[in-house]
Amino acid sequence: MAEPKKAKGTLTIYDVATRAGVSIASVSRVLNGLGSSPETRERVLLAVRELSFVPDGAARALSNGLKEVVGVVFRRGDEVPFADEDESLLFIDVINRGIEVAAQRRGFDVLMSSVGVHEENLGSRIAAIAGKADGMILHDRILSAAGIARLADSVPIVTLAGTPTASSLNVRCDNASGIRALVRHLVDDHGYRSLAYLSGHSDSPDNKARARAFETEAAAAGADVRTGPAWQGNYSAEGAAQDIMSQLDAGRALPRAIVCANDQTALGAMHALARRGVKVPGEVAVTGFDDVPVARHLHPPLTTVHQPIREMGATAFEVLWSRISAEGGEPDVVLPVRLMIRESCGCAHRPTATTISALPAGEEA
Amino acid sequence: MAEPKKAKGTLTIYDVATRAGVSIASVSRVLNGLGSSPETRERVLLAVRELSFVPDGAARALSNGLKEVVGVVFRRGDEVPFADEDESLLFIDVINRGIEVAAQRRGFDVLMSSVGVHEENLGSRIAAIAGKADGMILHDRILSAAGIARLADSVPIVTLAGTPTASSLNVRCDNASGIRALVRHLVDDHGYRSLAYLSGHSDSPDNKARARAFETEAAAAGADVRTGPAWQGNYSAEGAAQDIMSQLDAGRALPRAIVCANDQTALGAMHALARRGVKVPGEVAVTGFDDVPVARHLHPPLTTVHQPIREMGATAFEVLWSRISAEGGEPDVVLPVRLMIRESCGCAHRPTATTISALPAGEEA
DNA sequence: CTGAAAGCGCTTACAG
DNA sequence: CTGAAAGCGCTTACAG
Numbered sequence: 183m184a185e186p187k188k189a190k191g192t193l194t195i196y197d198v199a200t201r202a203g204v205s206i207a208s209v210s211r212v213l214n215g216l217g218s219s220p221e222t223r224e225r226v227l228l229a230v231r232e233l234s235f236v237p238d239g240a241a242r243a244l245s246n247g248l249k250e251v252v253g254v255v256f257r258r259g260d261e262v263p264f265a266d267e268d269e270s271l272l273f274i275d276v277i278n279r280g281i282e283v284a285a286q287r288r289g290f291d292v293l294m295s296s297v298g299v300h301e302e303n304l305g306s307r308i309a310a311i312a313g314k315a316d317g318m319i320l321h322d323r324i325l326s327a328a329g330i331a332r333l334a335d336s337v338p339i340v341t342l343a344g345t346p347t348a349s350s351l352n353v354r355c356d357n358a359s360g361i362r363a364l365v366r367h368l369v370d371d372h373g374y375r376s377l378a379y380l381s382g383h384s385d386s387p388d389n390k391a392r393a394r395a396f397e398t399e400a401a402a403a404g405a406d407v408r409t410g411p412a413w414q415g416n417y418s419a420e421g422a423a424q425d426i427m428s429q430l431d432a433g434r435a436l437p438r439a440i441v442c443a444n445d446q447t448a449l450g451a452m453h454a455l456a457r458r459g460v461k462v463p464g465e466v467a468v469t470g471f472d473d474v475p476v477a478r479h480l481h482p483p484l485t486t487v488h489q490p491i492r493e494m495g496a497t498a499f500e501v502l503w504s505r506i507s508a509e510g511g512e513p514d515v516v517l518p519v520r521l522m523i524r525e526s527c528g529c530a531h532r533p534t535a536t537t538i539s540a541l542p543a544g545e546e547a
Numbered sequence: 548m549a550e551p552k553k554a555k556g557t558l559t560i561y562d563v564a565t566r567a568g569v570s571i572a573s574v575s576r577v578l579n580g581l582g583s584s585p586e587t588r589e590r591v592l593l594a595v596r597e598l599s600f601v602p603d604g605a606a607r608a609l610s611n612g613l614k615e616v617v618g619v620v621f622r623r624g625d626e627v628p629f630a631d632e633d634e635s636l637l638f639i640d641v642i643n644r645g646i647e648v649a650a651q652r653r654g655f656d657v658l659m660s661s662v663g664v665h666e667e668n669l670g671s672r673i674a675a676i677a678g679k680a681d682g683m684i685l686h687d688r689i690l691s692a693a694g695i696a697r698l699a700d701s702v703p704i705v706t707l708a709g710t711p712t713a714s715s716l717n718v719r720c721d722n723a724s725g726i727r728a729l730v731r732h733l734v735d736d737h738g739y740r741s742l743a744y745l746s747g748h749s750d751s752p753d754n755k756a757r758a759r760a761f762e763t764e765a766a767a768a769g770a771d772v773r774t775g776p777a778w779q780g781n782y783s784a785e786g787a788a789q790d791i792m793s794q795l796d797a798g799r800a801l802p803r804a805i806v807c808a809n810d811q812t813a814l815g816a817m818h819a820l821a822r823r824g825v826k827v828p829g830e831v832a833v834t835g836f837d838d839v840p841v842a843r844h845l846h847p848p849l850t851t852v853h854q855p856i857r858e859m860g861a862t863a864f865e866v867l868w869s870r871i872s873a874e875g876g877e878p879d880v881v882l883p884v885r886l887m888i889r890e891s892c893g894c895a896h897r898p899t900a901t902t903i904s905a906l907p908a909g910e911e912a
Numbered sequence: 913c914t915g916a917a918a919g920c921g922c923t924t925a926c927a928g
Numbered sequence: 929c930t931g932a933a934a935g936c937g938c939t940t941a942c943a944g
Contacts, residue, residue, distance in 0.1 A: 192612075193701065194921055205931045210923055219929060236701040239679035240608035241921035244936045247557075249605055251658065251679065258648075275640065282661060283623075291676055293616065293656050296647060311656055314604035314616065336558065336601040479844050559937055570915045575939055584913055606937035609920045 193235050202229035213237060250290045252502060253315035254281055255308060255324050258296035273444070273472050273491060274321055277342060280495025281319060288503055290316075297324065305329070312337045317502045319495075320344070322386055338505040340498045343388045346514040351505060353498045353515045357388055357471075360487035360519040361395035364441060364469055367485075367521065369403040372528050374438040374467060378408035380425065380451060382417040382443030389417070389443050392471065396441055408437045415443060419450030426454035436466050439527070445470035445477050448484055452526070463528040473522050482525035489519050558600050567594035578602060615655045617867060618680035619646055620673060620689050623661035638809070638837050638856060639686055642707060645860025646684060653868055655681075662689065670694070677702045682867045684860075685709070687751055703870040705863045708753045711879040716870060718863045718880045722753055722836075725852035725884040726760035729806060729834055732850075732886065734768040737893050739803040739832060743773035745790065745816060747782040747808030754782075754808050757836065761806055773802045780808060784815030791819035801831050804892070810835035810842050813849055817891070828893040838887050847890035854884050 195213075199206040202225040211218050212226040229235070243249040256274045282292050295311050297304060308325065312318055317338040320330065327347055330339060334349035346352040368374045379396040382389035400407045412429055415421045422442065429436065442448035448470035455462050462468050462482060470477060470486035477484040497515055505511035523529050560578075564571040567590040576583050577591040594600070608614040621639045647657050660676050662669060673690065677683055682703040690698065692712055698704060699714035711717040733739045744761040747754035765772045777794055780786045787807065794801065807813035813835035820827050827833050827847060835842060835851035842849040862880055870876035888894050 192921090195923095196921085206922080207924080207931060207933095208929085211930085214923080216924095217929065222929075234697045234700045236674045236678045236698075238609070238921055239675075240605045240614055241936090242678070242923075243605035244603070244609050244938085245921080245923040247936075249679075253656075282659060286661070289675075291618075291658050291660050291679060294647060294659050295656050296651070309601045310604075310654075313601045313607070314614075314656060332599045333601075335599040476841070476844070479841070557937090560939095561937085571938080572915060572917095572940080573913085576914085579939080581940095582913065587913075603937055606920090607939075609922085610937080610939040612920075 192238075193233055195235075195237065197233060198226065198229045198235050201233065202226045249314065249316050250288075251293050251315045252281070252285055252290050252499060253293045253295065253311040253318040254278060254321075255295050255297060255311060255318065256321040257323065258298055273446075273474055276474065276491040277321070277495035277498070280492035280497075281499045282495075283492075284496035284499035288499075290499075290503070308333065309336075317506045319498045319502060322388065323383060338502060338511075340502040340505075340511075342494065342498055343386070345387050351501050351511050351513050351515075353494055353501060353517070354388065355489045355494065355517045356519050357391035358395040360471065360489075360521065361392050361441070362399045363521040364471075364485075364487055365396060365399040365403060365405075367523065368439045368441070368467065368469070368527060369400070369405050372439070372467065374405070374528075376406040376408065376437035377439045377441060378413050378437040380413050380415050380422055380440050380442045380447050382415060382447065384414065386417070392443055406437070415447050415450075417444050417446060419446045419453065422447040422450030423454040426451050427458070430454075430458050430460075436460065439467040439469070442468060442470050445472040445474045445484060445486055448486065448526070449476075449480060452480060452484075463526050467528045468526045470526075477522075478524060480526070482531075485524045485527035485529065486522050487519050488522045490517050493517060557603075558598055560600075560602065562598060563591065563594045563600050566598065567591045614679065614681050615653075616658050616680045617646070617650055617655050617864060618658045618660065618676040618683040619643060619686075620660050620662060620676060620683065621686040622688065623663055638811075638839055641839065641856040642686070642860035642863075645857035645862075646864045647860075648857075649861035649864035649868075653864075655864075655868070673698065674701075682871045684863045684867060687753065688748060703867060703876075705867040705870075705876075707859060707863055708751070710752050716866050716876050716878050716880075718859055718866060718882070719753065720854045720859065720882045721884050722756035723760040725836065725854075725886065726757050726806070727764045728886040729836075729850075729852055730761060730764040730768060730770075732888065733804045733806070733832065733834070733892060734765070734770050737804070737832065739770070739893075741771040741773065741802035742804045742806060743778050743802040745778050745780045745787055745805050745807045745812050747780060747812065749779065751782070757808060771802070780812050780815075782809050782811060784811045784818065787812040787815030788819040789815075791816050792823070795819075795823050795825075801825065804832040804834070806834050808836060810837040810839045810849060810851055813851065813891070814841075814845060817845060817849075828891050832893045833891045835891075842887075843889060845891070847896075850889045850892035850894065851887050852884050853887045855882050858882060 195206045195209050199209045204222055204226060208218060208222050209226050212223050285292050293311060293315055297307060301307060312333060320339060320341045322343045330347055330350050333339060339350040341350055341352045343354045344352050368377060377400050379393055381393055397407060415425055440451055442451055448468050451468050452462055455466060460466055470484045473486045473488035477486050494517055501511045501515060525531055560571045560574050564574045569587055569591060573583060573587050574591050577588050650657050658676060658680055662672060666672060677698060684705045684707060687708045695704060695715050696712055704715040706715055706717045708719045709717050733742060742765050744758055746758055762772060780790055805816055807816055813833050816833050817827050820831060825831055835849045838851045838853035842851050859882055866876045866880060890896055
C-alpha cells in the first residue's frame with residue numbers, strides 16, 4: 183500500500199540543535215514554550231526559521247501519547263444520487279463542520295473518513311483510522327453495538343444519534359419533542375385528520391424515536407394513522423420518491439399529511455408528488471426533520487424540525503475531548519430542537535418576518 | 548495544550564506477541580501481510596482479535612516514514628453569513644469530497660483544517676498540520692507564494708486554483724475557455740451589448756484569469772464593457788449584494804448582463820437585484836462560474852460555467868500522491884470546463900431535456 | 913519463516 | 929536553565 187521509506191532530506195530536531203549550538207532537549211523546550219533562556223530561545227527560533235523546520239507529528243505523538251487528532255467516520259452515499267441531494271450539504275456535512283470548529287479550539291485536527299455502504303473490510307478500515315486518532319466520532323449506522331464496544335477497547339468513542347453503551351458516549355437531539363410539536367401543528371392548527379410517517383432506516387435510533395413519538399402523539403390527537411410496510415423509507419430522497427410512486431401506482435389514497443423521517447425523505451416525497459400532479463400542500467402536506475440548509479429553498483419551503491446540527495458536532499467533540507483528556511464526558515447528551523414552520527405544511531407564505539398572514543398561521547410550538 | 552501522558556492500558560505489539568507466543572517481528576509481519584507460516588498467522592490473528600488490538604498509527608508512521616495522511620487546508624468564512632451561502636455546500640466542500648474519495652483509494656486519510664481569514668498564527672497552524680501529514684493540498688488564498696515555498700521545503704504541496712511554483716504543484720480549471728463561451732453566448736445568442744464582470748478577490752489567480760478572458764472576449768465581440776472599482780467583488784454573496792446595491796443607490800445604470808466571478812457572487816447579485824425590483828434576466832442577465840450544487844435551485848436557475856469540482860479534488864490528491872511516492876507529479880494540471888445554460892442568462896425554461904423551447908435557445912458552446 | 917536489535921524523531925524525567 | 933539518556937510503539941534489515 184505504500185513504498186516510500188523516508189522522505190527526502192527530512193530535517194530533524196538534531197539539525198536544528200546543531201545549527202543553534204544547543205541540545206535537542208533545548209530545541210524541544212523552545213518549540214513547546216517551556217522554560218529556556220532568552221538567548222537559547224532566540225538561537226533556536228532563528229535556526230528553526232532558517233531551516234524552515236517542522237517537527238514531525240508522528241514522533242511527537244509517539245512520545246506524548248497524544249496525536250491531537252480526532253477521527254470522524256460517516257457513510258458515503260453509494261446509492262443512486264438524487265438530483266437535489268447529490269452533493270448537497272446535508273446533515274452529515276453540517277455536523278462535520280461543527281466538529282471541525284470545536285476541535286480547532288483545542289488544537290486538534292480532524293481526520294475525516296467516509297465509508298461505503300457495502301465496504302468489504304469495514305472493520306480494518308475503521309481500525310486504521312482509530313490508530314491514527316486519539317478518539318473517534320461515529321455517525322449513525324457505522325458500526326453495530328458490538329463493533330462499537332470492541333473499538334471502544336482501544337480508543338474513546340462518541341456516537342452521533344446512536345445509543346450510549348457502557349463504553350461509548352452519545353450525542354443526539356430531542357426527537358420526541360420535535361415530532362410532538364409537528365403533529366400538534368398538523369392536527370390542531372391545520373385540522374388534518376389523516377397522517378402517515380414516512381420512515382427512515384428501521385435500525386436507526388433516531389428513526390425509532392421519531393416513529394414512536396409520531397404514533398403516540400397522532401393517536402393522542404385522535405388522527406387517523408397510516409402505517410405499515412408501505413411507509414418504510416430509508417432516509418434517502420430516492421427511497422421516498424419510489425415509495426410514494428408505488429403507492430400512487432397501486433391506486434392507494436394518500437393521507438392528508440405525510441410526516442417524513444428527515445428532510446431528504448421529504449424532498450423525495452415532494453418530488454414524487456409533484457411529478458404525479460399532487461399538490462403540496464394543497465392536497466397533501468409534507469414535513470421534514472433536520473432543517474438542512476436546502477430545506478428553505480424547496481418549493482414549497484419545507485416545514486420541518488430544526489436540529490442544532492452544528493452544535494451536535496461541536497458537542498460531540500467536546501464530550502469526546504473530556505473523555506480523552508480526563509476520562510470524563512457526559513454519556514448521553516440530548517440537544518433541544520425547534521419547529522420551523524414554513525409552507526409545505528399548508529401555512530401561507532409570510533413575506534417578511536413581521537407581517538402575519540391570515541391563514542392557518544402556525545407559530546412556533 | 549495537552550496533558551494526557553499516555554492513554555489507559557494501551558495495548559502494544561508486545562502484548563500481542565506475548566499472547567501469541569511469537570516475537571513482535573512476527574506480529575508485525577502478519578499485520579502487514581508479509582511472509583509467515585500459516586500457524587504463526589493464525590495465532591497472531593487470534594491474539595489480535597482477542598485483545599482487539601489496533602496498531603498505533605504514530606509509531607507506524609515514525610518507523611515507516613509514511614503517515615498515509617494528506618492535509619487539506621481551506622478558508623473558513625468568517626464573514627457575515629449570507630442566507631443562501633451560509634452552510635451551503637460550496638465549491639470548497641465539493642473539492643474536499645473529491646480529495647477524500649481519491650485518498651481513500653490509496654489508503655490515505657484526510658486531515659481537514661479550516662483557517663480563519665484573520666487567523667493570528669496562520670504559519671504555526673499550518674506547520675502543525677504539515678507535521679501530521681505526508682503532503683498538503685492548499686485551497687486558494689491560504690498562503691503567499693513565499694509561504695508556499697517555505698512550507699514546500701518540508702512537505703510536498705499541491706495548490707488548488709493557484710499558480711505552480713518551483714517547489715509546488717497546481718491543479719486548476721480552464722477559466723479562459725469558460726468565460727469565452729459565456730461571453731459569446733451572451734453577446735451572440737442573446738445580443739446583449741453591454742456587459743460587466745463582477746470580480747472576485749483581486750489576488751486570486753482564478754479571478755485574474757477570468758477577468759482577463761472576459762475583457763479580451765467582450766472587446767472582441769464588440770460589446771460595451773463596464774469596469775472599474777465599482778465592479779470589484781470578493782467572491783462572496785454578501786460582497787456582490789453590497790456592490791449592486793450601492794451602484795443602484797448611486798443611480799448608475801446597470802449593464803444588460805453581469806458576468807459574475809463565481810456562483811456565490813451571482814447569488815448575491817441576484818438577491819440584490821430582486822430586492823430592488825430589477826428583473827433577472829428580463830432587465831439584467833446574470834451568470835456565475837463553478838456550478839455549485841445550489842446553482843440550479845436559484846430563481847431563475849443560474850446559467851454558469853461548470854467546473855469538474857469533484858475531479859479537481861481527486862486530481863489534486865493524485866498529483867500529490869505521485870509526488871509523495873515517487874517525486875513525480877504533473878506540475879500544472881488544467882481541467883476542462885463546460886457552459887451550463889439555464890435561465891438567468893435569458894434562455895427560456897426547458898421543461899424536460901428533450902423538449903426544446905422557442906426562445907434564444909442556447910446550446911452548449 | 914523467525915527472532916534479536918537497531919532505529920524512526922520526538923519529549924521528558926533526571927542530574928547538574 | 930541545560931544536556932545526556934531513556935523511552936514512546938512500531939518496522940525492517942540482518943542472521944540464523
